[in-house]
Amino acid sequence: MATPLSASALLAALRAEGVDVVEHRSWRTHNRNHKGAWGPLNGVMIHHTVSKGTDASVELCYDGHAALPGPLCHGVIDKAGTVHLVGNGRANHAGGGDPAVLRRVLTEDYGDRPPAPREHEGSAGAVDGNARFYGFECVNLGDGEDPWPAAQLDAIERVSAALCRAHGWTARSVVGHLEWSDRKVDPRGFTMPSLRDRVTARLSAPASGRPADRPSGGTPTPRYQPFPGAPFFTARTSSPVITAMGRRLVAEGCSAYATGPGPRWTDADRRSYAAWQRKLGFRGSDADGVPGRASWNALKVPHTR
Incomplete structure (x- = not known):
């Protein structure tokens, strides 16, 4: 379990991992903390928006709607790989989920996938995921046909690795909404085990900039000095x-x-x-x-x- 990052620490962690970040409106103070706990945190949850277009998706996730007020996540990852920060604190993104999944994410001891969820928002045994997870919505229709560009997948990987690195988590602290609630299907179009494999590989090396910043051909990738404390x-x-x-x-x-x-x-x-x-x-x-x-x-x- 971990104490939530401050807005400044979150922004710095993302930038250190080479994430392209846009600070949207008053995201630093935009949250639902008056409705419940925020932390201790156990991991990162990935979603798809079931929407198209960056601007409309970002505004939806910032404002929410009458039945579900915003913020609906902490960041929106668009198809170009830019992360739009829309909230800092408790957000309406995870809802109720399975306590067995939460336990296995906490211990990070599952194999390819956490146990199949058997709870959801409103069910008798559900636990509050909004208190326990950072949430990132990825712009995608979620129909299995809308593509996931390489830049967007790279940003999802970097965001996940940045938060794992900041809190000392492994990739097993990164889950999809469908792995949390038995009524959810997101994200659809790529698999969470494949994402966790990418995050694991990224965490095996120091935080680095975007691919365009790296030397090509036979030139070695720059080595950066680890934080000495x-x-x-x-x-x-x-x-x-x-x-x-x-x-x-x-x-x-x-x-x-x-x-x-x-x-x-x-x-x-x-x-x-x-x-x-x-x-x-x-x-x-x-x-x-x-x-x-x-x-x-x-x-x-x-x-x-």
Whole structure:
């Protein structure tokens, strides 16, 4: 189980995984928290919208309708692979589902698929999925014929991996709505085991940018420095990792350096990193200048020998 990410941390985690993100209207404060719990979280749930067109689908998922007020998910993944964030907090997306499925997602110990669900919204044994899962709606008619473009499938994979990486989950924490409720069929047109295989492969390597950012041919994929932990930066550390970090901050236009950067952590590093956190959307104590995992992954500090 995990504490929900803040809006800024969610945005940074997605960007670190190379997701193209659009912040829609007041998504950071748009939720249904007044109707019930939000967290602790167990995983990510994937849906299809049964709609077409990006703009109409995004507005539907933001506003909802008379019978089901929005937000209807946390993000809408369009056919071009762009993720439109529409909510942060409890959302009307999962509804009631099977507690046996929830247990197996929590323990991440099932095989190809979690057990077949036998509960649904309103049934006697159902548990509240809206409190337990991030939800992403994917623009698709859900008729088995509407195509799933490669860019859209890539974005679904990246979104799922980003949240698994942020919370330390495996791909078994990613489920489809049809695996949660015995009355649902979404997503239709690709299989969840195939998606989990893709997420597993992605999690086996550090977070990376979009495919177009990667070298082609025989050039090796860039290696990025793993997050060394916040205490690394508060213990009078001197390391080439800090120099590499500082150079990336300068490249991102977040420099507060008069000279350098150099290998020893200084207040100029802290102020530069705070500027980077603010650039990512962090605010208040989340932009204190001490690196965290999500902002570090987004910075893509080159690996040092």
